[in-house]
Amino acid sequence: MPDLTLWGRLSSCNVQKAVWVLEELGLPYRRIDAGGRFGGLDDPAYRAINPHGRVPTLRDGETVVWESDAIIRYLAARYGAGGLWPADPAQRAAADQWLAWANATLYRDWIDLFWMCVRTPDEDQDAVGIEARRTRTAERLTLLDRELAGRPWLAGADFSLADVGAGMTLYRWYQMPIERPALPNLAAWYEKLRARPGYVAAVCIPFDDLVGRLAY
Numbered sequence: 168m169p170d171l172t173l174w175g176r177l178s179s180c181n182v183q184k185a186v187w188v189l190e191e192l193g194l195p196y197r198r199i200d201a202g203g204r205f206g207g208l209d210d211p212a213y214r215a216i217n218p219h220g221r222v223p224t225l226r227d228g229e230t231v232v233w234e235s236d237a238i239i240r241y242l243a244a245r246y247g248a249g250g251l252w253p254a255d256p257a258q259r260a261a262a263d264q265w266l267a268w269a270n271a272t273l274y275r276d277w278i279d280l281f282w283m284c285v286r287t288p289d290e291d292q293d294a295v296g297i298e299a300r301r302t303r304t305a306e307r308l309t310l311l312d313r314e315l316a317g318r319p320w321l322a323g324a325d326f327s328l329a330d331v332g333a334g335m336t337l338y339r340w341y342q343m344p345i346e347r348p349a350l351p352n353l354a355a356w357y358e359k360l361r362a363r364p365g366y367v368a369a370v371c372i373p374f375d376d377l378v379g380r381l382a383y
């Protein structure tokens with residue numbers, strides 16, 4: 168029986184990825200609220216396990232991992248039996264490229280958009296900046312829509328970490344007060360994600376407590 172502890176508030180999108188994978192794998196774990204209004208990230212004990220001082224951090228017995236994508240890769244490799252993270256290098260690369268793309272490309276404008284149009288108080292919002300991020304995020308999601316036309320899941324026939332990295336952004340994308348292009352394949356994929364209990368438990372988290380609030 169693994170001894171898993173995850174540090175991080177559930178309102179953090181990066182924590183959400185880790186919780187989603189823990190739920191997908193059906194693993195028992197303890198989650199400790201940290202970061203945001205819970206604080207604790209500058210505590211020496213926390214810095215000792217995560218020198219970066221951010222959430223999430225995972226401890227599995229003696230093993231400590233931080234950085235959300237490193238955490239989900241670790242969990243899937245350790246406990247996923249080749250499902251979420253295929254053992255075959257070519258199949259794994261098919262998932263890994265999307266996981267890397269989600270973090271390096273999709274995430275950047277998407278998270279800026281979230282901060283600029285949700286977390287920034289109305290009176291301080293930069294409409295031009297918001298529109299630039301909205302347009303670029305829509306372009307990335309349009310690419311996903313095209314890709315998803317030919318297969319059920321992002322890396323192929325099976326659900327994998329590729330779906331976690333990019334799929335994590337969709338709940339907030341569909342909740343944000345913005346205009347969205349009609350993307351039928353993306354919408355169908357989102358519905359399939361919403362049918363997964365792990366996605367609902369980890370990602371479909373209302374963010375009212377973050378609205379108009381730059382500081383925690």
Ligand SMILES: N[C@@H](CCC(=O)N[C@@H](CS)C(=O)NCC(=O)O)C(=O)O
Nearest residue numbers: 179180181202203221222223234235
């Ligand atoms: N690249 C890191 C980003 C970690 C990060 O910046 N986490 C944010 C929350 S999403 C954080 O710790 N913010 C400070 C806080 O919550 O107090 C990862 O994916 O884990």
